[in-house]
Amino acid sequence: MGTTQLETVPEPKYWHLKTVLSDALDSEFAVGEILPNERELAARFGVARATLRQALEQLELEGRLQRRRGVGTTVAPPRFGVGIGPAGEGPFADAEGGWQTEGGGETVPPAAVARLLETPAGARVFALRRTRVTHGQPVATELLYVPEQAVPEETPEGDEAARRVLAALGRLGLESQERSVELGSVRAEDARRLDRLPGAPVLVVTTRYAAQDGPAVVAVSTYRADTCRLTFADSGAEALAG
Amino acid sequence: MGTTQLETVPEPKYWHLKTVLSDALDSEFAVGEILPNERELAARFGVARATLRQALEQLELEGRLQRRRGVGTTVAPPRFGVGIGPAGEGPFADAEGGWQTEGGGETVPPAAVARLLETPAGARVFALRRTRVTHGQPVATELLYVPEQAVPEETPEGDEAARRVLAALGRLGLESQERSVELGSVRAEDARRLDRLPGAPVLVVTTRYAAQDGPAVVAVSTYRADTCRLTFADSGAEALAG
DNA sequence: AAGTGGTCTAGACCACCCC
DNA sequence: GGGTGGTCTAGACCACTTG
16 A cells, blocks of 8 residues: 555545634634624635535634624634522522513413423413523523422513512522533524524523422523533632633 | 413514424434434425525434434434532543543643643643543543643653653642533534534533642543533432433 | 435525614 | 615535545
């Protein structure tokens, strides 16, 4: 075998392109700077626009780029860390994390949530919607599901009810919490709140809080995957949070 | 305004397709079942193959489908939970999580890791590679970065060295840990280990463990985002782990 | 060899933003 | 109105797996 590197498979064009662009971003562009448009970039690299777009999509997935229809493609700032989990005074405090409640009412939760709450399928619970804003932009939207018995007072609809339920949760004695994180794509409804197109990648955080007598709340939080790094401080430290 | 719903923007075809397919998956297909091939599906729905593929990509991102080149598209089983964080005897125990060490040696860590370790840029550390197997398939690959002073003995290269460093870590008194989770795409090197194509979405978990005298280890773990749900048990409970 | 998903092309039109 | 990214098409070829 006189050849040196035959077993190497040809790298896909878009993959190589991604590497080249990534290096260029590091060396030749500043955060916030706007890139040449897709048609020009494609021409410059001698590929079809679709191929170029495949590379850009990857870079956007990694949080390196930000693309906005009608505007252009800009170099994204590094992801910022958003704190998840036991922080500050209570898990439902508005102020700390930048949460802003938007209303609530009774609904039938999704089956997966009902299972976590250990309520019968089809049973109604109180659902509370809130959105989290950090660094001046929306990073997450959340639905809190509270079984009726956990909020014993009369609960009307709307913002006022939401605030009252939230306050009641703050007074609750929570014993434990379990949490899971998985990849999802943003549903049409949440997309608007997060200022993204439907289908954009999100990190879905599901948390179940339990009181002495069983599950008290299930929170389903949807975080923008492009701009956020979720941080967990398990033992009082917080250096990854930058 | 005699019209009922004019402000509704026409839904993209691939988005609508995704919904239709998603419903079909729930009602007409069993886990593991193989779907008709892309060319036929595209014809059946009257769209171009590229458009169909956009819908399939979304469903794969959500863990509903699994596509393998040369084989076909199958219905994926529900994601399984993999435990992250303080579990069992120690954070570096092989047995519990299915970790399998693959070797190690000295290297210069990436800048981001050096910053977390608080070592000077360009300083060499010991890097240990291991891979995690659950439910019979690889779910994660990890690089553990250990500054030299934390492993004071002489450290040769290879598997033997890795095992020795791992044992030393087990004896270390760790005081705290901080963790972050973000979306990434798998690098070519890790792709093989995880049995995925380069660029596939992954959840990158970065953990810094500290001992009394400062940072002791930084672990960068790369989890398959299509098959895994990361679970965190913060207060002794573990019901989301299923 | 046949069949699958993965890559790539060249072009068109649309939705959105800003001037 | 003019420019941007987002969607969509119809076709070609390639890499991989399986009989």
